[in-house]
Amino acid sequence: MSKVALITGITGQDGAYLAEYLIKKGYIVHGIKRRSSMFNTDRIDHLYQDPHVENRNLILHYGDLTDSLNLTRIIGEIQPDEIYNLAAMSHVKVSFDTPEYTANADGLGVLRILEAVRLLNLIPKTRIYQASTSELYGLVQEVPQKETTPFYPRSPYAVAKLYGYWITVNYREAYKMHASNGILFNESPLRGETFVTRKVTRAVSRIALGMQKKVYMGNLSSKRDWGHAKDYVRAMYAILQQDEPSDYVIATGITTTIRDFLRMAFAEIGVEIIFKGENVNEVAVLNYIDEKVFIERVGEVYLDNFRKRIGDEVVGVDPQYFRPTEVDLLIGDATKARTRLGWEPKYDLASLIEDMMLNDIKLMKKESYLKEGGYEVLNYFE
Numbered sequence: 323m324s325k326v327a328l329i330t331g332i333t334g335q336d337g338a339y340l341a342e343y344l345i346k347k348g349y350i351v352h353g354i355k356r357r358s359s360m361f362n363t364d365r366i367d368h369l370y371q372d373p374h375v376e377n378r379n380l381i382l383h384y385g386d387l388t389d390s391l392n393l394t395r396i397i398g399e400i401q402p403d404e405i406y407n408l409a410a411m412s413h414v415k416v417s418f419d420t421p422e423y424t425a426n427a428d429g430l431g432v433l434r435i436l437e438a439v440r441l442l443n444l445i446p447k448t449r450i451y452q453a454s455t456s457e458l459y460g461l462v463q464e465v466p467q468k469e470t471t472p473f474y475p476r477s478p479y480a481v482a483k484l485y486g487y488w489i490t491v492n493y494r495e496a497y498k499m500h501a502s503n504g505i506l507f508n509e510s511p512l513r514g515e516t517f518v519t520r521k522v523t524r525a526v527s528r529i530a531l532g533m534q535k536k537v538y539m540g541n542l543s544s545k546r547d548w549g550h551a552k553d554y555v556r557a558m559y560a561i562l563q564q565d566e567p568s569d570y571v572i573a574t575g576i577t578t579t580i581r582d583f584l585r586m587a588f589a590e591i592g593v594e595i596i597f598k599g600e601n602v603n604e605v606a607v608l609n610y611i612d613e614k615v616f617i618e619r620v621g622e623v624y625l626d627n628f629r630k631r632i633g634d635e636v637v638g639v640d641p642q643y644f645r646p647t648e649v650d651l652l653i654g655d656a657t658k659a660r661t662r663l664g665w666e667p668k669y670d671l672a673s674l675i676e677d678m679m680l681n682d683i684k685l686m687k688k689e690s691y692l693k694e695g696g697y698e699v700l701n702y703f704e
């Protein structure tokens with residue numbers, strides 16, 4: 323008999339990678355997605371099966387973490403062996419604009435799932451993974467951050483996730499649930515367009531193709547520990563296969579500034595940028611092109627136009643992207659995951675950026691082609 327998994331947030335980056343991973347392992351995967359007037363299943367369209375197909379291994383349900391009746395009904399109907407709670411309002415900056423909704427979905431949403439499992443008498447059967455986050459460390463109290471590092475959340479998002487973390491621990495201790503937290507550091511590349519890594523790789527691709535002149539960023543000095551979501555979903559799965567539930571940091575142990583991420587993304591297409599000025603007046607200028615690499619990665623037809631842009635400003639700072647309270651530095655220590663789960667990441671930052679850039683150059687070429695055909699290209703950078 324196949325195992326049954328339920329993934330909330332299946333249409334997000336991690337949900338899509340995890341669904342693919344579990345299906346390959348022979349699971350029947352159920353996913354919860356929110357109703358939207360637009361299609362929002364791009365990331366899992368390659369896995370989608372028509373409801374008329376027999377023995378489907380991917381089944382989608384409408385639902386929302388703010389609706390306990392809906393969650394309880396779905397969990398009761400499918401009786402999952404494993405629940406991965408990946409759904410959340412996950413944008414840190416947006417959480418300052420929608421703090422109440424964020425608390426409801428990201429905080430109370432976790433409680434609703436735990437309570438549903440308890441009330442349905444599924445505690446002996448169902449294991450629960452809660453997507454906790456490195457944002458819990460916020461104003462970091464220790465470097466690097468590990469499972470025992472005290473939390474200091476710095477946004478409504480992180481405060482809501484703090485509740486989610488502790489209610490998971492509490493239900494584990496109170497009701498002997500197999501419920502675990504994965505404290506994940508940032509990951510990419512099916513990333514939403516408004517998170518910094520994806521915003522950069524999209525913008526660099528568009529600048530290379532002549533679709534955009536410049537990108538405006540927020541705080542260039544903050545540092546993040548970026549890994550690949552493909553590596554991280556393996557850790558989620560491994561956490562639920564342990565005999566004992568527990569909490570784990572999942573990270574690469576390397577931290578990089580946003581400024582250096584920009585340098586590396588441009589370097590991927592053979593371009594050197596130089597940063598000048600300070601604070602809101604900081605800019606980056608195109609300094610040099612390695613034409614051989616540019617031709618190989620972007621294409622010869624784009625080179626002449628790009629050459630003319632040497633000396634142009636391609637990065638600027640716009641304070642609207644600053645956060646009222648910032649998380650300056652995150653770097654994780656995943657020793658516990660490495661030793662207990664045998665987990666090792668396969669990607670480093672360079673291979674992650676390469677993967678993202680290749681993907682975005684291809685995607686942006688398609689977008690620019692559609693534009694030439696008369697379609698408007700939406701500019702939805704945030």
Ligand code: GDD
Pocket residue numbers: 411412413414415454455456457506507508509516517518519521538539540541542544545546580643644645648649704
């Ligand atoms: N989004 C964004 N846009 N961030 C920018 C920009 C910009 O233009 N310029 C600088 N940054 C900085 C932010 O101020 C922050 O310090 C850093 O880049 C990373 O921002 P995000 O990519 O938005 O991610 P995050 O670290 O705030 O949160 C993400 O990762 C967490 C896991 O560590 C989210 O995915 C969270 O949901 C997740 O928990």
